[in-house]
Amino acid sequence: MSAPKLELAAKDGARAPSPTEIANASLALSEITVSYGEKPAVFSVDAALPRESMVAIIGPNGAGKSTLLKAALGIVPRLSGSVRVFGQEIERARDRVAYVPQRASVDWDFPTRVIDVVLMGLYRELGLLRFVRKAHRERARACLERVGMADFAERQIGQLSGGQQQRVFLARALAQDADLYLLDEPFAGVDAATEKAIIDVLHTLKAARKTVVCVHHDLATVVDYFDHVLLINVRKIAEGPTATTFTSDNLQATYGGRLASTHIDQLKLSS
Amino acid sequence: MDAFLQLSLAPILIGVLSAIACALPGNFLILRRQALIGDAISHVVLPGIVVAFLATGVIAALPMLVGAAGAALVAVVLIETIKRVGRIEPGAAMGVVFTAMFAGGVLLLEQTDTSAVHLDVEHALMGNLESLIWFDAAGWGSLVDPAALAGLPPELPRIAVVAAVIALLTFVFWRPLKLSTFDEGFAATVGVPTRTIGLALVAASAVAAVAAFDAVGSIIVIAMFICPPAAARLMTNRLEAQVGWSIVFATVSAILGYVFAGYGPLWFGAQNAVSAAGMIAAVSGAILAVACLAAPHRRRIGAAQGQG
Numbered sequence: 001m002s003a004p005k006l007e008l009a010a011k012d013g014a015r016a017p018s019p020t021e022i023a024n025a026s027l028a029l030s031e032i033t034v035s036y037g038e039k040p041a042v043f044s045v046d047a048a049l050p051r052e053s054m055v056a057i058i059g060p061n062g063a064g065k066s067t068l069l070k071a072a073l074g075i076v077p078r079l080s081g082s083v084r085v086f087g088q089e090i091e092r093a094r095d096r097v098a099y100v101p102q103r104a105s106v107d108w109d110f111p112t113r114v115i116d117v118v119l120m121g122l123y124r125e126l127g128l129l130r131f132v133r134k135a136h137r138e139r140a141r142a143c144l145e146r147v148g149m150a151d152f153a154e155r156q157i158g159q160l161s162g163g164q165q166q167r168v169f170l171a172r173a174l175a176q177d178a179d180l181y182l183l184d185e186p187f188a189g190v191d192a193a194t195e196k197a198i199i200d201v202l203h204t205l206k207a208a209r210k211t212v213v214c215v216h217h218d219l220a221t222v223v224d225y226f227d228h229v230l231l232i233n234v235r236k237i238a239e240g241p242t243a244t245t246f247t248s249d250n251l252q253a254t255y256g257g258r259l260a261s262t263h264i265d266q267l268k269l270s271s
Numbered sequence: 272m273d274a275f276l277q278l279s280l281a282p283i284l285i286g287v288l289s290a291i292a293c294a295l296p297g298n299f300l301i302l303r304r305q306a307l308i309g310d311a312i313s314h315v316v317l318p319g320i321v322v323a324f325l326a327t328g329v330i331a332a333l334p335m336l337v338g339a340a341g342a343a344l345v346a347v348v349l350i351e352t353i354k355r356v357g358r359i360e361p362g363a364a365m366g367v368v369f370t371a372m373f374a375g376g377v378l379l380l381e382q383t384d385t386s387a388v389h390l391d392v393e394h395a396l397m398g399n400l401e402s403l404i405w406f407d408a409a410g411w412g413s414l415v416d417p418a419a420l421a422g423l424p425p426e427l428p429r430i431a432v433v434a435a436v437i438a439l440l441t442f443v444f445w446r447p448l449k450l451s452t453f454d455e456g457f458a459a460t461v462g463v464p465t466r467t468i469g470l471a472l473v474a475a476s477a478v479a480a481v482a483a484f485d486a487v488g489s490i491i492v493i494a495m496f497i498c499p500p501a502a503a504r505l506m507t508n509r510l511e512a513q514v515g516w517s518i519v520f521a522t523v524s525a526i527l528g529y530v531f532a533g534y535g536p537l538w539f540g541a542q543n544a545v546s547a548a549g550m551i552a553a554v555s556g557a558i559l560a561v562a563c564l565a566a567p568h569r570r571r572i573g574a575a576q577g578q579g
Contacts, residue, residue, distance in 0.1 A: 075456045091462075099460040106454045110302065111510045120450055123461045128443060156508040176461075 017048035023087040026051045026180050026211035027072060032081035034064070034071045040079070041067045045236045049228065051086075052209045054202065056216040056226040056242075060255050063233040065215040066102065066184050073099055073182065085180060095124055098178035100169045102185050108158050114168050115153040118143055121175030143174040146204075148197050163194030170198060181205060183214045187221075199225055219267055222246055276408035281424050282400045282486075283529050284431075286551060289483035290521035292434040293495035295441050296476040298514050301500050302452050308473055309496030312480045313489045314369040315339075315346045317376030317395055320484065325383060332429050332482070339481045346372055373489075398488035398548035400529065403427070426486070433482040437475055441514070444468070449510055487548040498555035499524065505566035524555035 022028040025048040034042040042064040049055050057065045070076040072083050074090055085093035098121070118140040119132060126132065144150045147167040152160065160168065166186060173181055181202075187195050202212045202225075216222065222229065222242065229246050231237040231254040238250045248269055293309070300306050316339035323338025324330055346368050353364040380392050407413065407422030414420070441448070451458035451465040459465050476496065483492045503516035528551030533544045 070456065073456075073460045075459045094460070094462050097460065099457055101454060101456045105456060107302075110453045111504060111508050111513050112449075112453065113509065116509075117453075120454070120457070120461075123446060123450060123458075123463070126446065128446060158508070172457075 016046050021048040022084050024051070025049055025084070026053070026086060027182075027213060028084040028087075029068075029072060030082045030084075032068060032071055032083070033079040034067050034076060035079050036067075040234060042071060042232075043235050044081070045232060047230050047236065047239050049211065049213060049230070049239075051211050052206065053211055053228045054206050054226045055211070055213040055228040055230060056222050057213065057230045057232065058216055058219070058222065058254065059232045059237075063254075065232060068232065069099075069182055069184055069213075069215055073097070093180075096179040098173035098176035098181045100173045100181070100183040100186060103162065103165050103169060103188070105184075108160070108165060110157065112157055113153070114144065114149065114155050114157055114160070115140055117157060117168050118153075118171045118175050121172040124176075140171075140175055143171040144168075146174055146201055147171045161191070163190040166190050166194060167197060170201060174201070179210055181210060181212045183212070185215050185217060187214075187216070187218060219251070223267075223269070273409060276411070276413060277405050279529070279533070280408070281405045281427050282403050282547065283526055285403055285424070285427050285486045286400055286525035286529050286547065287522050288427075288430040288434040289479075289486035289492075290495050290499065290525040290551070290555075291518055292430065292437050292479040293476075293483055293492060294499040294517040294521040295437050295514065296472055296479060297496035298500040298503070298510075298517050299448060299452050299472055300476060300496060301504065302510075303469075303472075305473075306497050306501075309476055309480065310493040311346070311365060311369050312343065312473070312477045313492045313496075314373040315342050316477065316481055316484070317489045318342050318372050318379060319376075320481065320489075321376050321379045321383070321395075325379075335481055335484075336478060339477060342372065343477060394488065395484075396488045397491065397546045398484070398486050400486050400547040401533075401544070403486075430482050430486065433478055437479060440471075440475060444471075448472070487551060491548045491552040494552035494555050495521065495524075498552075498559045502555075502559040502562035502566070505562040505568055508568050520555065520558050524551050524558060528552070528554040 016030045017025065017028050022030070027047070027049045029045055029047045032042055032045045033040055045064075045068060057068065059065050067076060071078045071081075072090070074083075083090050085097055090097070115137070119126075119136065121143070122132075122136055122140070126136070141150060141153060144153055147170050149164060149167050149171060152164065152168075157165070157168065170183075170186065173183070183202075186198055186202075190198070202214075205212055214226070216226070223246060227242055228240070229242050230239045231245070231250055233254050233256065237254045238245050246269060251267075251269075297306070297309060300309055319338035319340070319342025320335050321338075322342070323334040326338075327334045349368045349372075350361070350364045353359055353367060354361055357364070359367075377392055377395065380395055403424040403426055405413075405419075405423055407419040409419065412419075447458065447463040447468055450461075451463050451468045455465050458468075480489070480492050480496075483495060487495060499520035500513065500517040502520050503513045506516045507513050529547045531554065532547040532550035535550070536543060536545055
């Protein structure tokens with residue numbers, strides 16, 4: 001760790017989480033930096049997200065929210081930084097993490113059925129050649145039931161609406177039976193009924209003492225849905241309980257004044 | 272019947288196995304929007320095969336594969352260089368490199384004396400299926416006669432091994448292959464080595480292309496990668512069934528193509544047979560055309576609703 005970098009980090013008011021914080025966190029990020037080109041997409045982001053909570057990652061378009069999630073999961077390479085899941089290396093904690101990518105990131109014309117997508121969530125159990133047994137199918141079906149999609153099990157995935165696609169992705173994550181759920185924009189472009197169905201499932205996860213982390217874009221629902229927020233715009237702006245962190249000042253800092261003050265006035269804000 | 276055994280059995284089998292070896296990875300290349308990688312490979316391997324022949328003096332599987340792999344490596348380096356130095360878009364850089372390397376291979380072939388073996392420009396372009404005959408065949412008994420079997424063209428056991436290995440790999444790695452083709456990000460989070468899977472798919476395609484070189488030449492092989500799986504996609508909405516259909520279509524193309532090439536012109540009163548490889552590609556194209564017009568799942572259902 002070089003001296004100038006420390007200085008830079010200090011200027012942002014950021015501080016890498018301590019060993020105790022890392023051990024206690026569901027997801028702990030230390031100085032994560034990701035770059036696709038010359039400019040960093042994510043710069044030296046630290047966070048220690050509490051266990052058994054509902055966390056929103058918030059920031060403007062291009063702020064690096066999805067990239068941060070992907071870097072934490074090892075989908076995109078990090079330039080620097082380290083990730084711990086429940087105090088462990090992510091590679092050792094794969095069984096405890098479920099990931100729901102952005103719906104638009106896959107080709108829904110792919111020749112497969114809804115139930116097959118959910119069964120993909122059992123990959124770590126099934127491995128290369130283990131047979132899909134009746135018990136596996138029943139579990140997959142139960143996950144579809146939880147998101148209200150049981151009747152669609154045999155459908156080709158291309159026949160689903162956007163909201164239904166999102167529910168199927170959530171069902172696949174449920175099949176993973178993880179402790180930490182990372183969702184990338186789960187409410188983007190879905191109908192109201194789907195949004196309700198998804199948030200209900202996420203709340204049951206929290207009630208079951210799981211941790212849910214969502215990249216989230218709808219500021220109007222943050223206070224209702226989430227109890228912890230991480231505000232980023234390439235760098236971390238703020239992190240903490242929604243009640244004390246989701247403030248007008250922090251939002252202005254995150255959106256760089258691009259958020260009209262009238263918009264902010266309409267939001268349910270803390271303090 | 273002896274005439275069939277001697278003249279047609281080996282070419283038909285080689286054609287069928289080549290078509291299957293290419294169609295299997297072709298299914299995944301198409302779904303990954305990488306169909307043209309098959310085309311690229313088929314162009315790039317030609318100079319590699321020629322150089323391997325010049326270096327060793329024989330046409331054998333291993334040197335050909337090594338040569339093809341080396342050529343592929345050279346192609347990758349050239350593409351990167353042209354992209355960076357020339358500031359040209361990747362597609363154009365690839366087009367230039369593939370065509371140039373293929374042309375280099377053709378020139379190299381013309382300049383060297385390869386008359387002793389089945390390696391000349393015409394064969395490189397169109398294969399030499401018709402010449403892969405089985406002299407030792409004398410009646411059906413030859414199929415169980417070790418002495419006669421030893422006289423089979425060596426191309427047959429070679430492509431048989433390649434097709435078997437590709438089929439086995441496809442079966443064993445089915446789940447990670449399907450998962451990383453559908454959703455690469457998710458696949459990575461459940462521990463699928465997505466990068467390795469992607470490279471292995473391209474490598475398997477390259478091996479199939481080199482092995483099919485004997486049968487259909489290095490240009491027409493692209494039809495084997497694309498047409499059967501593309502037609503198969505229109506028959507079903509399940510990947511398992513799609514791969515099954517692609518094997519059926521590959522087999523039908525190879526058999527009908529060979530038969531039409533050998534006997535078709537005679538039916539129309541012409542004197543000479545036409546290129547079997549050309550006819551195989553034409554038949555696989557015709558199957559795709561029919562599938563486009565009449566297959567049950569030709570409407571791309573996903574496209575109708577728009578993706579958010």
